[in-house]
Amino acid sequence: MKLTVLLSLFIISCFGRVTAQQVNWSEDIACILYSHCTSCHNPGGIAPFSLLTYSDAVAHQLEIQDAVTGEHMPPMPGKSSTRHYAGENTLSQSEINLINDWIANGTPQGNISNAPVAPTYTNSSQLPVLDYTAQIPTYTNPVAGYDDYRCFVIPTSFATEKWIKGFEVIPGNYDMVHHIQIFQDTSNICHILDSLDAGLGYTYFGDAGSLTNTYVGVWLPGQGPQYYPDGMAIKLLPNANIIIQVHYPDGTTGQTDSTKVNFMFESGTPREVFFNPILDFSTSTLIDGPLYIPANTVKTFHLVYQLPYDLTLLSAMPHMHLIGRSINTFAVTPANDTISLVDIPDWHFHWQMNYPFDQPIKLPVGTTLYSEATYDNTTNNPDNPNNPPENIYAGESTDDEMMMVFFGYTGYVTNDENIIVDSLDHYLHYLNCSPVHAVGLQETFVSENFTVYPVPASDKFHLNFENLEFVTISVIDRTGKIIQTQMDVASGAEIRVENAISGLYLLLIQDQVTGKTISKKLSVLK
Numbered sequence: 001m002k003l004t005v006l007l008s009l010f011i012i013s014c015f016g017r018v019t020a021q022q023v024n025w026s027e028d029i030a031c032i033l034y035s036h037c038t039s040c041h042n043p044g045g046i047a048p049f050s051l052l053t054y055s056d057a058v059a060h061q062l063e064i065q066d067a068v069t070g071e072h073m074p075p076m077p078g079k080s081s082t083r084h085y086a087g088e089n090t091l092s093q094s095e096i097n098l099i100n101d102w103i104a105n106g107t108p109q110g111n112i113s114n115a116p117v118a119p120t121y122t123n124s125s126q127l128p129v130l131d132y133t134a135q136i137p138t139y140t141n142p143v144a145g146y147d148d149y150r151c152f153v154i155p156t157s158f159a160t161e162k163w164i165k166g167f168e169v170i171p172g173n174y175d176m177v178h179h180i181q182i183f184q185d186t187s188n189i190c191h192i193l194d195s196l197d198a199g200l201g202y203t204y205f206g207d208a209g210s211l212t213n214t215y216v217g218v219w220l221p222g223q224g225p226q227y228y229p230d231g232m233a234i235k236l237l238p239n240a241n242i243i244i245q246v247h248y249p250d251g252t253t254g255q256t257d258s259t260k261v262n263f264m265f266e267s268g269t270p271r272e273v274f275f276n277p278i279l280d281f282s283t284s285t286l287i288d289g290p291l292y293i294p295a296n297t298v299k300t301f302h303l304v305y306q307l308p309y310d311l312t313l314l315s316a317m318p319h320m321h322l323i324g325r326s327i328n329t330f331a332v333t334p335a336n337d338t339i340s341l342v343d344i345p346d347w348h349f350h351w352q353m354n355y356p357f358d359q360p361i362k363l364p365v366g367t368t369l370y371s372e373a374t375y376d377n378t379t380n381n382p383d384n385p386n387n388p389p390e391n392i393y394a395g396e397s398t399d400d401e402m403m404m405v406f407f408g409y410t411g412y413v414t415n416d417e418n419i420i421v422d423s424l425d426h427y428l429h430y431l432n433c434s435p436v437h438a439v440g441l442q443e444t445f446v447s448e449n450f451t452v453y454p455v456p457a458s459d460k461f462h463l464n465f466e467n468l469e470f471v472t473i474s475v476i477d478r479t480g481k482i483i484q485t486q487m488d489v490a491s492g493a494e495i496r497v498e499n500a501i502s503g504l505y506l507l508l509i510q511d512q513v514t515g516k517t518i519s520k521k522l523s524v525l526k
Contacts, residue, residue: 185240
């Protein structure tokens with residue numbers, strides 16, 4: 001007997017119930033907050049208040065409404081007109097509408113028995129394999145009146161090179177750790193800098209203070225483990241020092257931290273990934289330079305760099321300081337195709353992020369990387385460190401300015417652009433939150449002869465499977481919109497996606513007889 005509730009109906013119910021029903025916390029709002037907000041807004045998180053309970057959400061309803069309506073939260077200032085980022089955390093307009101409706105109607109709680117189970121947050125590792133931990137000594141911040149960028153040196157003593165496949169940061173004190181940069185260096189400079197500073201570690205802004213230090217990665221609040229694509233990794237040199245630079249913001253004086261970074265290594269010899277500022281105001285071509293912004297002026301600068309070889313681009317991370325207002329980074333190929341990478345129309349110094357692409361980007365030799373940045377050194381800029389404004393020059397201090405874009409990249413190999421980097425986590429968050437269907441999603445049916453091809457596809461996918469009847473198939477985009485549904489399918493199907501844009505999609509298949517569900521990623525490439 002067929003299930004009376006088809007897959008498409010329960011997906012629709014998860015992404016916004018019938019409008020005649022009243023929006024409530026238990027069935028609508030809790031899952032949004034658990035999926036997008038509570039990784040920071042929990043009792044031990046970096047956010048100023050928790051949103052784990054109904055009473056939490058009601059108490060902070062105005063802050064929630066202001067943040068989501070103004071698109072300040074979740075913090076994801078970077079956008080691209082042509083692609084998505086791996087694990088991006090953004091609210092759809094339908095989610096924003098649900099929050100606004102809930103508040104406008106008096107924040108009803110609904111039937112608490114229908115609420116999803118609240119997530120738990122611990123300091124345990126989420127890496128599938130934990131190979132090495134670099135932990136800073138227990139540090140009490142003595143700095144008052146300004147932000148401190150404190151570098152801690154951890155010698156590795158590895159006799160041979162290691163390959164970093166993934167890493168995670170676990171702050172010792174979420175209340176005081178704003179963001180973290182991770183470097184490696186084989187020179188003795190970091191130890192010298194450490195010995196010259198009376199306290200634990202040493203203060204240095206920008207990099208780790210050595211001419212030979214290189215980036216391993218960055219961490220921002222709310223980020224989970226970060227991984228490089230299969231077969232790719234960052235080389236950790238023998239006997240390298242790992243330098244963990246922690247940003248302790250003003251106001252954390254007297255607080256104590258013991259942050260650690262966990263690493264997962266790759267076996268064999270994978271392709272080497274690099275993370276460097278290819279666009280750099282001091283080494284690339286800076287049009288309209290030098291980087292100098294007189295008091296009471298708004299100025300725009302352009303960075304340009306032409307690639308001398310084929311490159312596979314994995315991520316991009318723009319960098320400016322306090323008077324930066326916007327920065328847009330893109331590439332133009334020799335065929336004159338423009339590729340949007342990261343556009344940040346409203347720059348926030350305290351929300352600097354690395355943006356990993358959900359699929360690597362092929363940039364052929366001769367491609368030109370561009371970045372356009374605008375700086376506002378007037379009283380109209382609320383982040384201006386000087387009142388009245390003063391002349392701003394290029395430099396390492398927070399009150400100086402910089403213009404850089406870091407890129408994660410490797411040498412191009414055929415079909416790199418077809419790799420799917422993203423995970424299914426943010427597609428499945430609603431379904432996993434659903435108390436009605438969570439159990440069913442944990443049970444997946446297995447068909448020995450189940451195939452989906454081609455991947456990626458440009459106009460259609462072919463699905464073949466045996467021993468299944470009365471199957472419902474749905475393809476869902478990132479916003480939860482069902483772009484294709486077929487019911488009562490047996491043996492196989494053709495799924496047309498000619499109207500879909502390039503990107504990652506979720507394929508959900510439900511056996512209507514058993515109710516069991518399987519999910520797979522689909523990649524569309526135009």
